[in-house]
Amino acid sequence: MSAYAMTIVADSLGRREFLLGGTAVLVLGMITLVVGLSYDSVIAALVGLYVAVAGYEVGFGSMLWILLSEIFPQFVRSAANSIAIATLFACSTVLTFTLPYFEDATGLLPIFGLFTAVSGAALIILYFFAPDTRGVELEEAYKQVDLNCKSTMLICGCHLDEAKGGSGYEGSTSETTDLLAEGREN
Numbered sequence: 001m002s003a004y005a006m007t008i009v010a011d012s013l014g015r016r017e018f019l020l021g022g023t024a025v026l027v028l029g030m031i032t033l034v035v036g037l038s039y040d041s042v043i044a045a046l047v048g049l050y051v052a053v054a055g056y057e058v059g060f061g062s063m064l065w066i067l068l069s070e071i072f073p074q075f076v077r078s079a080a081n082s083i084a085i086a087t088l089f090a091c092s093t094v095l096t097f098t099l100p101y102f103e104d105a106t107g108l109l110p111i112f113g114l115f116t117a118v119s120g121a122a123l124i125i126l127y128f129f130a131p132d133t134r135g136v137e138l139e140e141a142y143k144q145v146d147l148n149c150k151s152t153m154l155i156c157g158c159h160l161d162e163a164k165g166g167s168g169y170e171g172s173t174s175e176t177t178d179l180l181a182e183g184r185e186n
Contacts, residue, residue, distance in 0.1 A: 015063050015070075016132040022059020023123045026052050030116035037109045070133045 010018055029052030036044030072080040102111055 010063060010066060011134070014132055014134040015066055016130050016134075019059050019063040019067065019130055020123070020126055022055045022057070022061075022063065023119065023126055025055030026059060027055070027116065027119045027123055029053070029055050030112065030119050034109065034112050034116050037112060067130065067133065070136075071131065 029048045029050070031048070033045050033048030033052060036042070036046070036048050068081055068084055069077070099111070
């Protein structure tokens with residue numbers, strides 16, 4: 001029910017904000033859960049678990065599905081969404097069947113510590129790459145993702161034309177071409 005409510009509210013308040021905010025709450029909940037497990041505090045672990053689930057519902061649980069439908073260009077949208085969703089379910093299946101073995105081998109603390117680290121990495125990646133698609137036409141939303149990826153690669157010192165064999169990046173927008181040209185001059 002909360003995922004449905006979030007999709008309605010996201011149009012007015014922004015998807016990126018909910019995705020980042022929900023993921024930040026998820027990370028805080030996971031940290032609380034790990035601290036609770038490390039100090040054998042059932043109450044802290046349960047509070048952390050409930051906070052993490054709430055953060056997940058606000059962020060990944062609802063906004064990810066909206067963004068997936070917006071960030072791919074029309075000519076690859078159905079195939080890209082299919083690949084993304086199949087990957088999600090494949091990873092979930094592997095996790096479901098292997099988690100009991102890892103729990104027996106290591107206990108819960110290292111597992112939830114790893115989940116916390118992955119959630120923290122997701123927050124950082126989302127901060128740099130997730131576009132704000134509020135008020136943006138569907139066919140323009142994927143260009144923001146394209147520009148975000150290229151500008152981050154430029155900041156990191158990667159040159160797209162070298163990565164593509166010296167031929168430049170195909171399908172680049174004029175803003176991205178200008179951005180790349182400015183970066184090469186500096």
